[in-house]
Amino acid sequence: MFPKNAWYVACMPDEIDSRPLGRKVCGESMVFYRGPEGEVAALEDFCPHRGAPLSLGRVVDGKLVCGYHGLEMGCDGKTIAMPGQRVRGFPAIRSFPVVERHGFVWVWPGDATQADPAKIHHLEWADNPEWAYGGGLYHIACDYRLMVDNLMDLTHETYVHATSIGQKEIDEAPVTTRTEGDEVITSRFMNNIQAPPFWRMALRGNQLPDDQPVDRWQICRFSPPSHVMIEVGVALAGQGGHEADSKVKASSIVVDFITPETETSIWYFWGMARRFKPEDHALTASIREGQGKIFSEDLEMLERQQKNLLAWPGRQLLKLNIDAGGVQARKVIDRLVAAEQGAPMEAPE
Template identity: 70%
Template sequence: MAKQIFIKNTWYVAAMSDEINHNKPLGRKVCDQSIAFYRQADGKVAAVLDFCPHRGAALSLGYVEDGLLVCGYHGLKMGEDGKTKEMPLQRVQRFPCMKSFAVEERFGFIWVWPGDKEAANTDLIPHLPWAEDDTWAYGGGLYHIKCDYRLMIDNLMDLTHETYVHASSIGQKEIDESPVQTEVEGDKVFCRRYMENIMAPPFWRTALEGNGLASDTPVDRWQICRFMPPSHVMIDVGVAHAGYGGFDAPKNKKASSTVVDFITPETENTMWYFWGMARNFNAQDVTLTDKIREGQGSIFQEDLEVLERQQQNLKSFPQFDLLKLDIDAGGVQSRRIIERLIDKEINAKNISTDELPLQSVTF
């Protein structure tokens, strides 16, 4: 039996709301399951297995008509419950029912529960207060990355790499020189790093200027990474004019944001990365939002190349055991939480873990 590496009874971001229109379905694989997403007549999103029970065509290649998903191969029409509703010149009462998925649209994202639909609880969708507050602005995007989703978690829970991968934008030597504090609180992991009386790197100089602040004066900088299952990472980041309290400085002395990272596994070796930044300064400046999104997109593009090459190396050199340093603690602890929740899920299904390969926190 194949090793389970995804938590399935949980909510993942499957798409951004504007990816799904009223006429065309969206096909996307989540946790190794091919899913067709579409909007019903009332605008509500539905999700069913991307498989036509007639000849196995991908339903996502079809279209939406009268709130039903129409297969583009022979016209079979499927409802949100996975049952065939009609097909030209055919009796469909005995057609097999396809799997349907719990899905919810919230905060500008489409969330899907790839596991047991009956266990889905929308109260478990993470609350994003910035998405409901006009004093915040958000800009983001989506990358498809050819790597194990856990490598991205490692990357985001250890920002030491910024000095080297992002040297021209957010990296600076003071990151290396500042210790990181890692703490586990229940199913969450926190990594905190604070830098005092330093000069802001280019990206943060632009942010300071965007908030009407001087960018050529010393600042205090912070990075507070928060992992939460199944694979979400939020990072409070920012700079404040030195001596005003850093993270706790008044709004007129700092530029602060939350980096939003929704990491959705596609397969064992590929993932969907929904990235963005929510900021609570100068929120009405659309030009600034676009500028920050462009800069952040370029930064994450640099990560993409590193992670894909890392994935290739790990497959090519399986004989090597990788080192784990203190800076890796956030990623290691996050993986342990993932593995514990996977084991809990497996045990709940009364499947003996003896039937599965042993899982570890190795990279």
């Protein structure tokens, strides 16, 4: 169950620079490639001749050529040519609205008439030389809402990420959750604590001492359909915490674009954008490596959790105060899906 009338991250540009890419998004099998002027195109991954996956073909002069019998497809889904055959009368296959922006390729799997590029999230860190970004992609066999739950409740860091970003103070700090329209924000602030290993590394990267007490914050922001941006960081204790001057803190935005593949699998585009030392490429690589290891620790937990939920579909799960962010995010998702299906909607709280 996922909203289809929404923009999802489908891939990163370098995934389609030299070849077509087959990827399923929200249950729709798609092929992505670059057309004649280098623009991105997205079609259903189905050759109208014999049903072969077009993603197994190649791109020639901006035309997608089927790898089975050489049928050439245009970016609009219409057939162009085929060796020795007349094919222009073939019915067009489905094309999907697609936009390349902010260093990602976005696709709209629903009603194309509603696909307004202005609805793509504004990302303050994208295309801004004051920021640096590094990230990656994981394929995870779980319901996308489990990842939303995971990111909107960072209590799990104490246990899943004990050697990197976890610490007991996360359990002890109070959590607040609020909604702003369709956005859900969960916040946690920890004052006068020791920084965990990952943040000690970040402090050193910003030429700050790593052995002094810090104030730490986590502000998780869910935006539909399934995106979570998390403001995280540490500042030398007593300097203003989240509002401290950049000279005394190391802070970042954890970037989480969660794209459903099927009901029980996702494409997880993860990364971290930071506003300190953006010119330090070695630091970017170091943070990316650390982030990659952290997110890989979530992978096994979520996949095993999904297997348990499938094995015991009737089991009721406990809901605690720390789950408020995920619960509210699911209400937003449910409301959007109901609206698409024409069902009665629950009013936002």
